[in-house]
Amino acid sequence: MSDEKIRIVIADDHNVVRSGLSAFLQVFDDFELVGEAADGKEAVEVCESLHPDVVLMDLVMPVMDGAQATKEIRERFDDIQVIVLTSFKEDDLIEGALQAGAIGYLLKNVSADELADAIRSAHAGKPALAPEAAQALIKATSRRKQPYDDELTAREKEVLKMMAEGLSNPEIAQKLFVSRSTVKFHVSSILSKLGAASRTEAVSKALQQKII
Amino acid sequence: MSDEKIRIVIADDHNVVRSGLSAFLQVFDDFELVGEAADGKEAVEVCESLHPDVVLMDLVMPVMDGAQATKEIRERFDDIQVIVLTSFKEDDLIEGALQAGAIGYLLKNVSADELADAIRSAHAGKPALAPEAAQALIKATSRRKQPYDDELTAREKEVLKMMAEGLSNPEIAQKLFVSRSTVKFHVSSILSKLGAASRTEAVSKALQQKII
DNA sequence: AACACACCTGGCCATCTGGCCAGGGTTCAT
DNA sequence: ATGAACCCTGGCCAGATGGCCAGGTGTGTT
Numbered sequence: 001m002s003d004e005k006i007r008i009v010i011a012d013d014h015n016v017v018r019s020g021l022s023a024f025l026q027v028f029d030d031f032e033l034v035g036e037a038a039d040g041k042e043a044v045e046v047c048e049s050l051h052p053d054v055v056l057m058d059l060v061m062p063v064m065d066g067a068q069a070t071k072e073i074r075e076r077f078d079d080i081q082v083i084v085l086t087s088f089k090e091d092d093l094i095e096g097a098l099q100a101g102a103i104g105y106l107l108k109n110v111s112a113d114e115l116a117d118a119i120r121s122a123h124a125g126k127p128a129l130a131p132e133a134a135q136a137l138i139k140a141t142s143r144r145k146q147p148y149d150d151e152l153t154a155r156e157k158e159v160l161k162m163m164a165e166g167l168s169n170p171e172i173a174q175k176l177f178v179s180r181s182t183v184k185f186h187v188s189s190i191l192s193k194l195g196a197a198s199r200t201e202a203v204s205k206a207l208q209q210k211i212i
Numbered sequence: 213m214s215d216e217k218i219r220i221v222i223a224d225d226h227n228v229v230r231s232g233l234s235a236f237l238q239v240f241d242d243f244e245l246v247g248e249a250a251d252g253k254e255a256v257e258v259c260e261s262l263h264p265d266v267v268l269m270d271l272v273m274p275v276m277d278g279a280q281a282t283k284e285i286r287e288r289f290d291d292i293q294v295i296v297l298t299s300f301k302e303d304d305l306i307e308g309a310l311q312a313g314a315i316g317y318l319l320k321n322v323s324a325d326e327l328a329d330a331i332r333s334a335h336a337g338k339p340a341l342a343p344e345a346a347q348a349l350i351k352a353t354s355r356r357k358q359p360y361d362d363e364l365t366a367r368e369k370e371v372l373k374m375m376a377e378g379l380s381n382p383e384i385a386q387k388l389f390v391s392r393s394t395v396k397f398h399v400s401s402i403l404s405k406l407g408a409a410s411r412t413e414a415v416s417k418a419l420q421q422k423i424i
Numbered sequence: 425a426a427c428a429c430a431c432c433t434g435g436c437c438a439t440c441t442g443g444c445c446a447g448g449g450t451t452c453a454t
Numbered sequence: 455a456t457g458a459a460c461c462c463t464g465g466c467c468a469g470a471t472g473g474c475c476a477g478g479t480g481t482g483t484t
Contacts, residue, residue, distance in 0.1 A: 014299065014320035020232025038321075060299070087226065087272070108226035109250075153430060166413020168470065181433050188472065189430095198440090199471080200412045201378020207419040365460065380440065393463050400442065410470090411441080425484100432479070440471065449462070454455100 005032040006123050009050065011043035011069065012058040012085070017108070021056055021085075024112040031119065040064030044072050047080055054122050057102070059086045059093050067096045074101030081122040085110075104128035152193055152211065159186040161212050164203045217244040218335050221262065223255035223281065224270040224297070229320070233268055233297075236324040243331065252276030256284050259292055266334050269314070271298045271305045279308045286313030293334040297322075316340035364405060364423065371398040373424050376415045 008031055010021050018036050025031045035050045037043040041064045043055060055073060059066035070082045083104035084097040094105055104122045106115065107130050118128035152160065162172045169183045176183070187199060196202035206212050220243055222233050230248050237243045247262045249255040253276045255267060267285060271278035282294045295316035296309040306317055316334045318327065319342050330340035364372065374384045381395045388395070399411060408414035418424050 014229075014232075015323055016232035016236065016297075016320050017226075017228050018232065019235045019324075020226075020228035020230065023231045023235045024228065085228075108228050111227055112231075155431070163412060164416040166408055166410050166416060168410065169472095170470080178431090179433055181435085182431075184472070185432075191472080196378055197472095198378050198380065200375060200415050203412050204376040204378060204415050204419060207416060367461070381442090382440080390461085391463055393465085394461075396442070397462075403442080409442095427484080428482090430479100430481080433477075434475100436475080437473090438471100439473100441469080443467090443469105445464100445466080447463075450460080452457105452459080454457080 005030055006054060006119060007032050007034045007050070007052040008119065009033075009035040009037065009043065009046050009052040009055045011037040011040065011046075011055060011061070011066065013038050013061045014058075017058065021115075024115055027112055028116050031116070040066055040069030043069045044076075047073050047077060051077065052080060054119050055080060055082045056085050056119075057082050059084060059097060067093065067100045070097060070102050071100040081125070083118055083122050083128065106130045107132055152190065156186055156190050156193070157212065159183060160190055160202065160206055163187070163190075163199050164207065164212055217242055218266060218331060219244050219246045219262070219264040220331065221245075221247040221249065221255065221258050221264040221267045223249040223252065223258075223267060223273070223278065225250050225273045226270075229270065233327075236327055239324055240328050243328070252278055252281030255281045256288075259285050259289060263289065264292060266331050267292060267294045268331075269294050269296050271296060271309060279305065279312045282309060282314050283312040293337070295330055295334050295340065318342045319344055364402065368398055368402050368405070369424065371395060372402055372414065372418055375399070375402075375411050376419065376424055 008025060010018050010033065012018050012021070022033055022036075025033050034052050035046040037046045039061045043057065043066075044064070046052075047055065055070075057066045057070055061069075066084060066086075070084065073080055073082060081104070082102045083106060084094075084102040085106050085108055086093065086097075087108050097105060103125070104118050104127060106118055106128070110118070110130065114130075121128040158176070159172060162175065167175070169180050169187065173180045173183045187202075191197070191199070191202055194202045194205050196205055220237060222230050222245065224230050224233070230250075234245055234248075237245050246264055247258040249258045251273045255269065255278075256276070258264075259267065269278045269282055273281075278296060278298075282296065285292055285294060293316070294314045295318060296306075296314040297318050297320055298305065298309075299320050309317060315337070316330050316339060318330055318340070322330070322342065326342075333340040370388070371384060374387065379387070381392050381399065385392045385395045399414075402414055403409070403411070406414045406417050408417055
């Protein structure tokens with residue numbers, strides 16, 4: 001460890017969480033809380049003006065979400081490390097956060113010591129993943145590999161949305177100014193790409209996998 | 213205000229949040245934090261042994277959720293007031309929490325002062341709803357009134373789930389050991405109750421309204 | 425120029441869908 | 455016991471579905 005304190009910024013839209021993190025950090029004398037932000041946009045601005053070493057970033061925030069903020073921060077200041085701090089309810093966001101350039105991923109039920117370790121690791125450029133986070137990551141990736149053979153085209157998504165509204169093929173055909181055959185063609189593609197046996201199953205899968 | 217301090221218990225599965233709330237409470241000298249709990253079950257137990265005046269309760273927790281814990285606490289100790297503290301993402305849980313007997317509902321982005329006011333109100337038996345919470349409550353109730361004519365029966369939900377899996381009527385009939393006619397009967401009921409014109413629309417609505 | 429890809433169309437056909445009709449049975453509260 | 459629910463069944467039928475076949479167009483890449 002160097003003599004310099006690790007300069008930290010907290011980005012979370014909840015007062016209580018900011019206060020809690022702040023309390024955690026005060027226990028250790030190698031940390032210095034230099035700024036706070038209540039949303040992603042603020043987080044980026046604070047990084048601009050203060051150039052902290054590490055940002056503790058919530059994912060679910062108004063105005064700009066944590067993943068987007070992480071991306072912007074990492075693109076513009078590659079010496080600022082971002083640790084994502086979130087609740088286990090948001091499994092599906094982990095991947096996006098890591099792709100955005102977060103070096104750490106912790107759940108909000110971390111202890112002060114674990115948090116401190118993660119911050120020191122991140123500052124040293126070493127990743128710090130909570131075991132639950134790693135697990136959720138595996139789950140998230142394996143879940144996405146199976147169902148798809150391919151991505152849906154724009155037209156297919158359009159048709160899929162109408163299917164989810166309960167429209168029949170003739171109705172969709174009328175709305176899109178194409179023939180029933182064409183709609184059937186798209187529907188067939190959708191079914192095979194989603195691995196569904198019927199339009200109902202396709203819509204069900206699409207909704208659950210948040211394709212629409 | 214009496215001379216006695218208001219005895220408070222915090223129930224939240226996130227360390228950080230507990231720490232943050234604790235820090236908020238320390239600012240005021242009429243509060244005394246007497247216990248903490250990391251899930252709903254612990255919260256009930258802590259209430260049993262410590263009989264606090266007010267519980268600050270998170271809704272999303274492992275083992276037993278906050279609504280259930282609130283219900284049990286209110287049933288057994290009607291002199292303990294519960295204030296639900298949650299994030300705005302969980303709009304749809306507000307109603308359940310209030311039905312369970314919570315007297316207050318705050319979002320986690322409250323300030324220390326707002327929290328203090330809410331605790332004092334709750335202790336005096338006066339409700340304390342965050343404006344956003346009230347708004348979400350209205351939204352939640354109005355959203356539920358429209359789509360339903362009636363609740364689904366257990367059997368109908370069972371059929372609905374199979375529909376969402378993409379099973380056809382004959383397949384469902386086979387699984388349930390009933391005839392195709394019976395399945396059709398249930399499907400018809402589901403369609404009319406959900407206001408859907410086809411099974412696909414029914415499944416779509418059911419998924420979006422979190423019925424299944 | 426050749427190719428892949430997305431998009432469009434028509435016809436044939438077995439199957440599924442969902443509305444309508446009719447009739448059973450149970451259990452539970454009034 | 456007289457409903458009121460929920461659950462079960464059969465038949466009839468127009469329409470929708472989805473798989474299969476065959477073809478067409480335009481785009482952009484190589």
